[in-house]
Structures are given as C-alpha cells and as structure tokens.
Amino acid sequence: MRVFIAEDDVRSRRMLRHMIEHVPGYEVMGEAKDGEELIAGVLREKPDTVLVDIDMPLLNGMEAVKACKRLQPDLQVIFTTGHKEYAIEAFRVHAIDYIVKPIERDRLYAALEHSAQLLRSRQPIGKSMMIKQHQQMIFVPLEEILFIERAERKAVIHTVQRKYELNEALAKLEDTLDARFVSSHRSYLINLEALERIETAGQHYKAYFKNYTEAAKISKHKLAELQKYKAM
Template identity: 55%
Template sequence: MKVLIAEDDSSTRKFLKHFIERLPNFDIVGEACNGEDLISSIVTSRPDIVLVDIGMPLLNGMDAIKSCVNLFPMLQVIFITGSDDYALEAFNVKAVDYILKPVEGVRLYTALERAAQNHDQALNKKTAPKKDLMIKLNQSIIFIPQEEILFIERLERKSVIHTKVRQYETNDSLGHLGSLLDSRFLACHRSYIINMEKLEMVEASGQSYKAHFKNYEKTAKISKNKLVELQQYKS
C-alpha cells in the first residue's frame, strides 16, 4: 500500500515515518507539511492511504481532503490530530479512523490494516444481483428496486419507504422490512432504516443526528449511539 504522510510537526512526522517503514506491506510515497502540499502530493503520487493532520498551515487537512475525495474515491484517509472538534466532519468524508495525539502504535497499525483491507475490497468489489423489495399496497403488490430506496421511516402505524420520485406506505413493520433488505441498509434509529450508499451527510441535531440524502429534502434520524456503528460501516 502506498502511504502519504501529511503532518507539519516534524517530531510526529518522524514517528509516523519510522513506524510505517517497519511494516512490510506499506511504502511511504511522499510527505507534506501543509494543506496545499497535501493536495499536490495526492495528485502526483496517487497514494492508497493518507495520514492527515488537520491543523496544518495554508490550508487545514480537513479542507484539503474534502477537495480530493471526490476526485479520488478509493483514497483511504486516516486523520491524526490533537483535537476532537472535527470528528463528525471526518465521518462525513468517510475517514477510516480519527486518531487523537499522542498516537498509539497499536491504534495506528489497526487503522492502516483496515484501510488496506478497505482498498482491496473496493478493487475486488463485484456487483451482485439485487432483489427488489416486495410490499403490499392496497390490493396490489409493488416491487421496489433496493438501489432506489433512500430510507424507510416508521410513522404512526405505517412504514414509509422514501425514494427520490415517490413515497410508499405499507403496514409492514420496520423489523420485517429490514429482514428483506441487503447489507447496504442499516437500522440507525428505532424509527429509521437508511441506505448507506445513498447517505450524503450527517449533521448534529440536538441529542441525535440528521441523515441527509443527495437531491432529497427530507431527512432521517440517527441515534447518538449508532454514530460509531455508521462510521465502522462506512469504513
């Protein structure tokens, strides 16, 4: 795995470099000391994994990564920082891990191994046939392609299936519908199941979180205790 280190603190950068050089399956392909160098280094060296400090000069590491992830969707990001203020943003850019300084070797090794595994899975991923979700609607049976479902919401005594073009109401319980869905769906709240592949952003909202979906106004709720599970799913 090709690794890029982006860290403006020389002692931390030295530690990371020394640690990674001892691992047989990881090669350092570059170093960056600020956010602008980070972007140019990603473009030129095309790393598989990048270790990113957030508090860097010129352009912070979070903003630099945000400008790169759409261009390089397979890039595996591990944030290494002295503050937990950006943890939610790290989730939104699908970071593999968010490690607080001082860095522990075991935690770093685990994150690197998971990033390598994610990268390999993305390379080898094959699209399997997906079954449609079958629901009863009045006197009819409707087949909804699972890839079209954004989320399912329990509302009073009905379940509402949200797609971009239509909402379907059914008497089926969330538990029953969840048993028919494939692994891309996650029960993120007692009243919601979301399609993780359609999730665009997570936003803090009081004691819980809101799930946003691209080009769709309505949002789903995410329980606070499900955020870690979501992050693990995404990574």
C-alpha cells in the same frame, strides 16, 4: 499499500514514517507539512491512503482532504489529530478513521489494516456509522454491521469482527442507517443484505448471518415484512 503523510510537526512525521515502514506491505510515498503540499503530493504520487493532521498551515487538513477527494474520490483518509471537535466533519468526508493524539502504535496499525482490507476487496468507501470508543472516534462501514440490538439501556452493534456498545436509543441509531436496515423486533435492527437464513424459535424467529454465531430476534408480525423486503 501506498501511504502519504501530511503533518506539520517534523517529529510527528518521522514517528509516523518509522512506524509504517516497519510493517511489511506498506510504503510511505511522501510527506507534506501543509495542506497545499498534501494536494500536490496526492496528485503526484496517487497514494491509496493519506494520514492527515487537521491543524496545518496555509490550508488546514480538512479543507485539503476535501480538495483531494474531488481529485481522487477513492482516496482513503485517516485523520491523526490533537483535536476531537472535527470528528463529525471527518465523518462527512467519509474518513475511514479518526485517531486523536497521542497516537498509539496498535491504534494506527488497526486503522491501516482496515484501509488495506478495503483496498484488497476493492470495496468503495460508503456510508459509515461514527462510534465513540475510549476517547477515539471509529468509523464502521454500514455494510460491516450485521445487526444492532437493545441490551438494557445500551445499543450493541454486531459486526463479524467485534461488538460495539453505545449509550444510544435504537430509534436514534436508525436515523443514521440506510434502507438495507429494518426493524425485525422492538429490540433489533438487522441488515437485510447480510441476512443468511431465518429459523423458528418458539414464539418468534431468529435471523442468522454469514460467519457469525449470534442471532437476532424476529417477531411474528415482522416476518411477513422482512420477506417482502428480501423479495424486492
């Protein structure tokens, strides 16, 4: 995977290059110390992924990324920054991750692996859900979410790889989702595109998903509605 680094601090650039070059399959194509150099580097090198600091001279990282995305819409962006307050804006430009400094090696590798998986599958970068976990902002593509359940006062987001817990109401999360997600039960939202089968379970039904053992509940009065959606 071709990676480009945009960071105004020379020591941070060296650290990032050092960490990336020790991982097979990743190649650092170039570096930039400001936003204008980032744009020129993306035009010249056509990287798959850029690691971008936000607070850079001449043109900040956020504005430079917006320009880069106009030139190369499929460019994957990972922000590496000391600022937490730009996470919402990063979400709007479809960044695949937002890492707050100091950068941990495992955290960086996880973001790069996510980028590599998208590249291998040639999967376009679509809408994501922004999740705050341990002072970090994680962007989870909606297509990876199987279902969301209410558990006590928390919302649990189920993906094949892991679960995420949020202190959010289901109704509030539903506003951030698209038409593929529907309410199957007062405590569940399910991704119809990921639904594999429905089985009876006493007074209700269970929804099962590919490559995942846990199931979501479907209430009787929601079953007909789900069947209608699946038939569309």
